[in-house]
Amino acid sequence: MPILDVQNLRVRFETHHGVVRAVDGVSFSLEEGETLGLVGESGSGKSVTNLALMGLIPSPPGVVEADALRFEDRDLLALSDEELRGVRGNEISMIFQDPMTSLNPLLTVGRQLTEVLEVHERLSRREARKRAAAGLADVGIPEPERRLDQYPHELSGGMRQRVMIAMGLLCRPKILLADEPTTALDVTIQAQILELMQKLQREYGTAIILVTHDLGVVAGMSDRVNVMYAGRLAETAGAVELFDDPRHPYTRGLLGSVPRLSGDTDADLDSIKGSPPDLADLPAGCAFRPRCSFETERCAAEPPPLFDLGGGRSSACLERDALGQPEGGAR
Amino acid sequence: MSAPLLEVRDLHKHFEVGSPGLFGGQQEILRAVDGVSFELGRGETLGLVGESGCGKSTCARTLVGLYPPTSGQVLYEGEEISSLSHRDRAPFRRKIQMIFQDPYASLDPRQTVSSILTEPLRIHRLARPRQRRLRAMQLLDAVGLNPRHIHRFPHEFSGGQRQRIGIARALALEPDLIICDEPVSALDVSIQAQVVNLLGELQERFNLAYLFIAHDLAVVRHICDRVAVMYLGKVVEIAERDALFDDPRHPYTRALLSAVPHPDPRIERGRERIVLEGDVPSPLDPPTGCRFHPRCVERGKVTGDQCATVEPALGSRSACHLESDV
Known part of the structure; x- marks a missing residue:
């Protein structure tokens, strides 16, 4: 049984410009200890999906609906606020992109860490402090005891992101939602943090949903990948299969857009024409249609459903069989 | 042989931080750019890469005259320009233009x-x-925007389109050199690819030289002819593009390249990564000797303690004691 089962998740925001459907019918499941990559461009709904799972969408203006949002044997949508607080930060926790704005600048690192333990595990201050120091040591922070008494501004960016990860993992969550955890960091620090996340995942068996726009990070970390476009799933597949043989024109376009460290450098990048659509004013039919080079008349009729392609793969493209092999095959 | 389009000789830019006096505060010197030299030819693209705080943006801003250099020279077609008065510099300002990272902040919204x-x-x-x-309408057309949108305001455009406006503005004075400071790092990948392609097309059409500052090495590999790698205010390696990417010499370049994730699960999972320890030290108090030595994985291979005591010179290629040993 999957640890998390999401069926037909919808999140909409009622704004002055009309109703924005940030997530529009997304279904997926997550197995224990697995890493699911969630990729797509700004506004594709990947972060909102995570926030909805955590019950962190402000209402109003947000409205969250789903046919099922099942965590183990519990229905997350049916939980009271208090029950949800028991899950959040404890069994499901989240790390954010920007550790400067998501840590409290007025509290010491130690206080922010021990609070989690005092709330969820009802530890005494002294026990909590011990566990917090151990948590910092786990993520490779030298002199953890001293760091506990420092404020976030006294730490470097990489160090702060480690504190965030330590905080996210303090209660040994079953699911970690990581929203662009390394985007604000330099590559050498990113490499440290990614290695650390993998090590901790192996030790604790945590399942991770990794939201990122960096296809290189996804390739290294994910078992499976969901590609989102305009609030819907465009494609879902195992990581290797997705990169070898994308079955949606958007995925194909994304992979063609990325410059690489090997292979041909003189050709132009295969960019996707146009810009991501305005969610308050989506085109009829497939939202990717205006940017797609495989578009036909029937694409305008209605948003295509997700077609099961077997082998755990699916694609929301009517012309998926016309794609053929990408040029150059698996690069 | 004629002079290169741009030549930078031993450029330094130091900032004084903290205030002396009143509360006994200490004035410190932040060595943002600490002895950088390179040349750039007409129509050529030189990449300037490195991590946050390595001094690459300060270097760019000093070149265009936004900061006065602490010492060193900037030569444009053989003529020293960094010491010129604001007025005497005007014709050179025309020839050297700049594109900025954030297309939201670099256009006046009004x-x-x-x-x-x-x-x-x-x-x-x-x-x-x-x-x-x-x-202006021709410029819009040149960067792939609709000339009829000339009366619109920046907020009516998407991020990618705004970056095109910034590029059009840089082209307005028919420059020879455009300094691109992280021009695509704020953009989504599909849009980033469009702008990278546009920069290539414009370079060919107008015979532009680019100084391309970026932290994304894959983008740099795609667009540059030569690449200089900076660490803590110094160039540690400079080489032709293929030489640098296929055969990096400086241990820092190697670590930087090895840290870039490949968008291919088979490569990404199988490979050995050099994971550097610790953070970049503060430029207020850089390490003695080789500035990279506290994080360097090759340190043990150099005999004696010269890594910690002697600063390696940038030879023909890289500033590393191992290189000169060979």
């Missing part, structure tokens, strides 16, 4: 596109007033 694109022409008294509008 100016129309027309006003943004004709302003440089007004300042430099180029073209007659009536012709300026026409010129």
